[in-house]
Structures are given as C-alpha cells and as structure tokens.
Amino acid sequence: MVELRGVRHRYDGRLVLDLDHFAVPAGAMVAVVGHNGAGKSTLLRLLSLLEVPTEGAVLWDGVPVPRRAPTALRRRVTLVEQRPVLLRGSVRDNLGFGLRLRGLERTVVKRAVETVAEQFGLTALLERRRHELSDGDVQRVAVARALAVRPDVLLLDEPTSSADRAASGALYRALADQQATQTERPIAICIASHQLEDAYRWADDIRALAEGRLSPVTPENLFRVELPAGTGETKHARVGTIDIAVTTDRTGPVVLAVPPTDIFVSREPLSSSARNVLAGRVTRIAAHRAGGGSGVAVTADVGVELVAVVTAEAARELALAPDVAVVFSFKASAVRVF
Numbered sequence: 549m550v551e552l553r554g555v556r557h558r559y560d561g562r563l564v565l566d567l568d569h570f571a572v573p574a575g576a577m578v579a580v581v582g583h584n585g586a587g588k589s590t591l592l593r594l595l596s597l598l599e600v601p602t603e604g605a606v607l608w609d610g611v612p613v614p615r616r617a618p619t620a621l622r623r624r625v626t627l628v629e630q631r632p633v634l635l636r637g638s639v640r641d642n643l644g645f646g647l648r649l650r651g652l653e654r655t656v657v658k659r660a661v662e663t664v665a666e667q668f669g670l671t672a673l674l675e676r677r678r679h680e681l682s683d684g685d686v687q688r689v690a691v692a693r694a695l696a697v698r699p700d701v702l703l704l705d706e707p708t709s710s711a712d713r714a715a716s717g718a719l720y721r722a723l724a725d726q727q728a729t730q731t732e733r734p735i736a737i738c739i740a741s742h743q744l745e746d747a748y749r750w751a752d753d754i755r756a757l758a759e760g761r762l763s764p765v766t767p768e769n770l771f772r773v774e775l776p777a778g779t780g781e782t783k784h785a786r787v788g789t790i791d792i793a794v795t796t797d798r799t800g801p802v803v804l805a806v807p808p809t810d811i812f813v814s815r816e817p818l819s820s821s822a823r824n825v826l827a828g829r830v831t832r833i834a835a836h837r838a839g840g841g842s843g844v845a846v847t848a849d850v851g852v853e854l855v856a857v858v859t860a861e862a863a864r865e866l867a868l869a870p871d872v873a874v875v876f877s878f879k880a881s882a883v884r885v886f
Contacts, residue, residue: 575734
C-alpha cells in the first residue's frame with residue numbers, strides 16, 4: 549500500500565529518521581512504539597504525504613509518489629495527530645466535513661455521519677460543540693471524522709493519550725469493526741503509541757523505533773546508557789540498580805536493546821553461560837502478538853522493569869502470575885547496541 553524506501557529525514561541538519569524500508573500493507577494493523585523523540589510522529593507525517601523525505605522515496609502501491617503528491621492520492625490517506633483540532637460547529641458538522649468537501653449529497657453525508665457516530669459511541673454527542681467535550685471525546689471525534697471519508701490508510705498518533713481504559717478499548721474495538729466490515733477495500737491502520745499493552749492487544753504487527761531507526765525490540769527493553777572505555781570484549785553498563793553485561797567494542801552514550809525473545813525465564817537460577825542472571829518478581833502478564841506470532845509477555849521487576857516473551861505452554865508450566873518469583877537470564881551477546 550504505502551511504503552518508505554531508503555528514507556533519511558532531517559530537521560535543521562539533524563537526522564531524525566533513518567529507515568531502509570518501512571511498509572504498511574493493505575488491511576494491516578501496525579503499531580509503532582517508542583519513547584518520546586524516537587521519530588514516531590515524523591514517520592506518520594511522511595507516510596501521510598504531509599512532508600517529503602530529505603532523502604529516499606515514498607511509494608504507493610509500488611509507484612514512487614512525486615514530491616507534490618496529487619490531491620486524489622493525498623485523500624486516500626488520513627492522519628489524526630495527537631492533539632487534533634476540531635472545526636467550529638457541532639460534532640455532527642465535524643464528522644461530515646470531509647464528506648461535504650468531497651461534494652457528496654446531503655442524504656449520503658447524513659447517513660455516513662450517523663453510521664460512524666454509532667460505531668464510535670458518539671450519537672449522544674452529535675449536537676455538542678468543542679467546549680462541551682472532554683479531551684478523550686475530542687480524540688474519538690477526530691478518529692471518527694477521519695474514518696468517515698473511508699481512507700485506504702488511517703494513521704493515528706497516540707489516539708488514546710487522553711482516554712481512560714474503557715474509552716481506549718471502545719476506540720480500538722471500533723477500529724477492528726471497521727476493518728472487519730470494510731472488506732471490499734481493506735483499510736490499513738498504523739498507530740504510533742507508547743501504550744504497549746494496547747499495541748500487544750490490538751495490533752497484528754508491532755514495530756519499535758529508537759533514535760529514528762527500527763529496533764529489534766519494543767521500548768520496554770531499551771535503555772540509554774554510558775558504556776565505559778576499555779579494550780575488553782565484554783562491558784558492563786549501569787541500568788537502574790543493576791549492571792547489564794554486553795559484548796561490544798562501543799564506548800560512550802548508546803542505547804541498549806534486550807530482545808524479549810532472547811530472555812530465558814525460570815523460577816530458579818540455572819546453570820548456563822548467560823552473563824546476565826537477574827532475579828525479581830513478575831509484575832504483569834499479557835498476551836503478546838507480533839510479526840504473525842503469539843505468546844505471553846512477562847514483565848518482571850529485576851531492579852529495572854524487563855519484559856520477556858515466552859510461549860503459552862511455558863507460562864503454564866512455570867505457573868507465571870503477578871508477584872511470582874522469577875529469574876531472567878540472557879547472554880551478553882544477545883544485547884543489541886545502537
């Protein structure tokens with residue numbers, strides 16, 4: 549559907565995005581996670597054709613997009629930013645704005661507005677104005693407004709940052725329903741979020757950004773550290789109250805990434821070659837889906853919060869649950885350095 553190839557994007561000479569390839573296929577539900585400043589919002593603006601990359605190309609269905617994208621193409625992708633702005637008038641006026649702009653008949657606009665309002669639980673708010681809405685309501689209205697025009701690609705920047713848990717769940721269910729019903733022309737949805745639990749629960753494909761680059765792990769296992777100088781192959785970096793052993797010749801400020809699938813989980817310390825053996829207690833258990841696979845994400849406080857991914861069978865055999873004592877083990881060579 550839409551993709552970036554060989555993209556390097558700079559602001560005032562500073563490299564903020566460095567991606568060899570990033571694609572959002574038709575019908576996909578992609579979550580992009582990362583810390584503030586990782587490049588998530590910039591990525592969405594490039595995908596939405598609002599900005600042109602400093603280097604590289606944006607492609608649509610395999611065809612390069614010209615630097616000045618045609619209006620017809622720009623209308624096929626919609627971006628809802630983290631702090632969306634509603635137009636003057638009622639919620640009903642906002643939901644119908646894009647449809648009226650496209651010259652649709654009044655009866656068609658009315659029917660589409662009522663349908664999307666029902667999907668997002670906005671029917672009771674249709675006559676309200678901006679000052680009568682909560683910030684969470686504003687985000688829901690903005691997402692519903694974007695979906696009303698039936699784009700091929702919907703891009704959402706932190707769509708639930710102002711919503712409570714119930715409202716977040718309702719929004720993601722509405723998005724899933726939209727994907728399920730729009731079968732003739734499947735909509736692709738790409739969400740930038742720091743809500744990892746939401747990403748695991750709702751996305752089919754989870755990708756992480758760190759310092760403008762794709763990371764092999766999601767950001768709960770990313771740490772900014774200072775690596776000491778030295779000639780040894782293994783170095784130790786202080787992370788919170790623990791030291792993490794890492795195999796690298798790098799020194800100075802770096803980002804360490806510990807892939808969740810490379811962490812071995814046990815109830816007692818085991819005899820192994822792993823240089824990192826960290827004892828702690830489970831704080832959270834959640835379903836994990838990424839890259840077409842599935843498993844269980846186990847979060848534990850081992851001096852810092854780390855997440856490991858295990859199979860559902862392993863989670864049952866170990867009787868993993870909150871407050872259970874566990875040991876996380878991983879090799880120094882498993883730690884990635886950026």
